[in-house]
Amino acid sequence: MRKIILIAFITLIGCNKSIGHGNIQKEKQIFVCPPCGESYDSITYEKEGICPYCDMKLIPKTSLGTKKNANKKDLTICFYLQDNVELLDFAGPMEVFTAAGFKVFTVSKTKDRITSQGVLTIIPEYSIQDAPKSDVMVFFGGSHSTPTNDPAVISWIKSRKKNTDYFISVCTGAFIMGKAGILDNLTATTFHSQIEALQKALPTTKVLPNVRFVDNGNVITTAGISAGIDGALHFVAKIKGEEFAKKIAKIIEYDKWIPEQGLIVNKK
Amino acid sequence: MRKIILIAFITLIGCNKSIGHGNIQKEKQIFVCPPCGESYDSITYEKEGICPYCDMKLIPKTSLGTKKNANKKDLTICFYLQDNVELLDFAGPMEVFTAAGFKVFTVSKTKDRITSQGVLTIIPEYSIQDAPKSDVMVFFGGSHSTPTNDPAVISWIKSRKKNTDYFISVCTGAFIMGKAGILDNLTATTFHSQIEALQKALPTTKVLPNVRFVDNGNVITTAGISAGIDGALHFVAKIKGEEFAKKIAKIIEYDKWIPEQGLIVNKK
Numbered sequence: 370m371r372k373i374i375l376i377a378f379i380t381l382i383g384c385n386k387s388i389g390h391g392n393i394q395k396e397k398q399i400f401v402c403p404p405c406g407e408s409y410d411s412i413t414y415e416k417e418g419i420c421p422y423c424d425m426k427l428i429p430k431t432s433l434g435t436k437k438n439a440n441k442k443d444l445t446i447c448f449y450l451q452d453n454v455e456l457l458d459f460a461g462p463m464e465v466f467t468a469a470g471f472k473v474f475t476v477s478k479t480k481d482r483i484t485s486q487g488v489l490t491i492i493p494e495y496s497i498q499d500a501p502k503s504d505v506m507v508f509f510g511g512s513h514s515t516p517t518n519d520p521a522v523i524s525w526i527k528s529r530k531k532n533t534d535y536f537i538s539v540c541t542g543a544f545i546m547g548k549a550g551i552l553d554n555l556t557a558t559t560f561h562s563q564i565e566a567l568q569k570a571l572p573t574t575k576v577l578p579n580v581r582f583v584d585n586g587n588v589i590t591t592a593g594i595s596a597g598i599d600g601a602l603h604f605v606a607k608i609k610g611e612e613f614a615k616k617i618a619k620i621i622e623y624d625k626w627i628p629e630q631g632l633i634v635n636k637k
Numbered sequence: 638m639r640k641i642i643l644i645a646f647i648t649l650i651g652c653n654k655s656i657g658h659g660n661i662q663k664e665k666q667i668f669v670c671p672p673c674g675e676s677y678d679s680i681t682y683e684k685e686g687i688c689p690y691c692d693m694k695l696i697p698k699t700s701l702g703t704k705k706n707a708n709k710k711d712l713t714i715c716f717y718l719q720d721n722v723e724l725l726d727f728a729g730p731m732e733v734f735t736a737a738g739f740k741v742f743t744v745s746k747t748k749d750r751i752t753s754q755g756v757l758t759i760i761p762e763y764s765i766q767d768a769p770k771s772d773v774m775v776f777f778g779g780s781h782s783t784p785t786n787d788p789a790v791i792s793w794i795k796s797r798k799k800n801t802d803y804f805i806s807v808c809t810g811a812f813i814m815g816k817a818g819i820l821d822n823l824t825a826t827t828f829h830s831q832i833e834a835l836q837k838a839l840p841t842t843k844v845l846p847n848v849r850f851v852d853n854g855n856v857i858t859t860a861g862i863s864a865g866i867d868g869a870l871h872f873v874a875k876i877k878g879e880e881f882a883k884k885i886a887k888i889i890e891y892d893k894w895i896p897e898q899g900l901i902v903n904k905k
Contacts, residue, residue, distance in 0.1 A: 455732075456728050456731055456732050456735075457728055457729060457732035457889060460724050460725055460728030460729070460732075461725060461728075463724055463754060463756060463757065464723075464724050464725035464728075464754065464862065464863075467724075467754040467755070467756060473754070473756045474756065475756065475757065475758075482760065486731060486732065486735040486741070487735070488731060488735060488741045488742065488743065488762075489731065489743065489759060490743075490759065490760040490761075490762065491757060491758065491759060491760075492750065492758040492759075492760065493758075494756075494758065560890075561890065592890050593888075593889070593890040594732065594888075594889040594890050594891070595866065595889050595890050595891040595893075596890050598863065620861075620862075621725060621861070621862040621863050622828075622829065622860050622861040622862050622863050622864050623862070623863040625863075625893035
């Protein structure tokens, strides 16, 4: 499916390029499997057809050039996942960000197994001891009080402020970011039942209900659970343009995205 | 967050019960931590307050009785996850079904680690060798051709037909179900770019574009990726009623759910 998304994406962004291609040019094309990080990504084929390794439709190598340009602003994004993290809180943004070409990795306090919804067993890629730096850090709800009340985790977040360009929270992930001082004197939102609790926890933050996301420029918070999808699409629009984000929304069939349901305090 | 959902849910479904409760009755109440499968779920408290084990707000034990009634149709749901499974394909329904109180478990061909989006490392709970029976089986996109072309997996699915009440697919999971003969002579949908391919693969199936889900009674297929959320909410409505499903949609802040965007061929 990841490849289907890539094909759909390349088709969408590459359609203008294709118009006017004659047969002669087509005969000279080289075809490749849509890239997915496997060794066979680099194998080239002289004809259209099916990848013998993964059964996906080969695409013209030239179309990857188009994709490369579209991805010139690719960012690295650190997903902090605590045990009992809410599944859709992080899965929505992870789907959107990977579809948009961002490089996502997962971090937890340790590399021990964690569970989500009491059902899904996950192995974090990094611990807070060895996580590489990233352009973006994202925090989620689901037993948020564990990292919020863990001095080691909060200290680790604070230590990364200087080298992180954007901070994003989904749902009650706002409590974690807030504890690290990232929401001080800003406007924010969170899960609908926790608006008052967040306001109480963060007296200098203006906490708003009834908004899908709030963008302060470098710090974005979203409402609960599925609202993370909206916030992630907004972030993609911010980095790569709204037309690009709309294409991602179309690919993941989230036609329901309404950018205006968010509040932009600072466009930065 | 799972507990927040439970609290929000119990508040929602329990609000009518609470009206008219006097102080005398309140003084006699016993309080518990909202259940999450931990040993401290069974500890009772004489006063309102915070759970000393997980910091969540205690709830009246009587409200669990209300929840129990609402969950009288709880089902077991088997999520078949292949390597490279599309994240939001399964995460949306898993969020919805666990919030609705269904018992979800994960199965893959083996218990080896799998990845989703090339980013998330998952350990399946069961293999096809030891997976327990379930009321419902669900299949997803993302390298769907691997299980579709694996005789052992298809044979395993076929062997479970007799004891499974409902089959659901999200996105190109329809190819897997189709290969097992579950979509024969039915109406179905799939990821928007794969409509023609599915029709070609399943000549006796009527494959429709531009519909969020298709319900044949015991067999439901949904469109791509985020449409799995809509299909899952429809299934919850089917089992527990539309009002209940709307409450789940409200809790996960998926106010965008429009039940009429699906096609019900057979209400069964």
